[in-house]
Amino acid sequence: MSINYPSDAELLRAEIAAAAARMIAEDGADYATAKRKAARLVLGNQKVRGDILPDNAQVEAEVREYQALFLGDVQPERLHQLRRLALELMERLAEFSPYLTGAVLNGTAGEHSDIHLHLFADNSKDVAVFLLNANIDYHVSESPHFRNPDRGVETLSFLWKREGVHLTLYDRDDLRGGSQKRIERADLNAVRALIQPDDRS
Numbered sequence: 001m002s003i004n005y006p007s008d009a010e011l012l013r014a015e016i017a018a019a020a021a022r023m024i025a026e027d028g029a030d031y032a033t034a035k036r037k038a039a040r041l042v043l044g045n046q047k048v049r050g051d052i053l054p055d056n057a058q059v060e061a062e063v064r065e066y067q068a069l070f071l072g073d074v075q076p077e078r079l080h081q082l083r084r085l086a087l088e089l090m091e092r093l094a095e096f097s098p099y100l101t102g103a104v105l106n107g108t109a110g111e112h113s114d115i116h117l118h119l120f121a122d123n124s125k126d127v128a129v130f131l132l133n134a135n136i137d138y139h140v141s142e143s144p145h146f147r148n149p150d151r152g153v154e155t156l157s158f159l160w161k162r163e164g165v166h167l168t169l170y171d172r173d174d175l176r177g178g179s180q181k182r183i184e185r186a187d188l189n190a191v192r193a194l195i196q197p198d199d200r201s
Contacts, residue, residue, distance in 0.1 A: 009051055015042050017054035021062035025071065028112020031056050063108045071110065079109045080195070085163055086115045087191045093130070093167075096121045097175060099185040105194075106184060114164030118146075118185060124154050124169040131156065143168050146183045 019038035023029040029037070039048045054062075067075045082104045090098040102116035103109040121127055131138050142152040143166075156167045186194065 009049075012042065012052050013054045013058070016052065017058045017062045018066075020054070020059050021066045024059070024063050024108075025066045025110050028110070031059055035059065060106065060108060067108065067110065075110055078111060078113075079104070079107060082109050082113060082115060082163065083191065083195050085161060086117070087188070087195060089115065089160060089165065090117065090188050090191060092134075093117070093119060093127075094188065096127055096130075097172075097187070099187055100191050101183065101185045105186050105191075114166055115160075116166050116168070118168050118170060120170050120172050120175050122172050127156065127167060127169055131158070136160065138167075145170075145174075147174065 016035065016038045019041050020029075020031070020034035023034040023037060024031065035053055039053060043052075083100075086100050086104050090100065096119040099118040099120075100116070101118055103113045104115050119127055128138070136158050138156040138158040141155045141157060143155040145151040145153050154169045156169065158165055
């Protein structure tokens with residue numbers, strides 16, 4: 001029986017993924033920055049081949065493992081808190097068909113994680129007016145469109161109940177369409193269902 005030993009590339013990829021996961025879990029680094037810094041940490045100034053860098057799924061698996069090993073006493077409570085805040089905000093923004101995405105949805109949110117929501121409106125200015133009427137000061141930036149990364153969409157970022165929130169604004173039509181790129185996100189009912197089994201209130 002032959003034994004399949006990991007290749008050098010696989011070992012390096014795993015080492016980079018583990019280092020990146022530590023930066024994400026402990027420092028709140030985003031995935032792209034964490035992978036870039038981890039590669040430099042592991043390889044020094046060597047040129048990084050494309051097949052050496054782990055994909056986000058491998059890094060996410062390492063984040064989960066790191067959190068289970070080192071943050072198991074605090075991370076679940078933090079995640080629950082962020083999900084409840086996300087749900088509360090989604091209920092207030094219900095007219096804009098909010099969807100939760102990112103670490104708060106997939107369960108890897110930690111101390112430095114923000115809440116990321118996708119909103120769908122006939123006019124993005126309606127969301128801005130809503131925030132202004134709620135006395136929420138926001139910062140405007142641009143994020144890549146989930147269907148077409150080369151196209152930018154407006155993102156409104158602000159602090160809400162001392163937590164960072166990012167609202168990425170899409171056209172109402174972006175909710176439809178068979179060609180839509182698959183993206184992990186959850187609507188109001190799905191987030192309610194996510195919280196209910198573990199409700200600690």
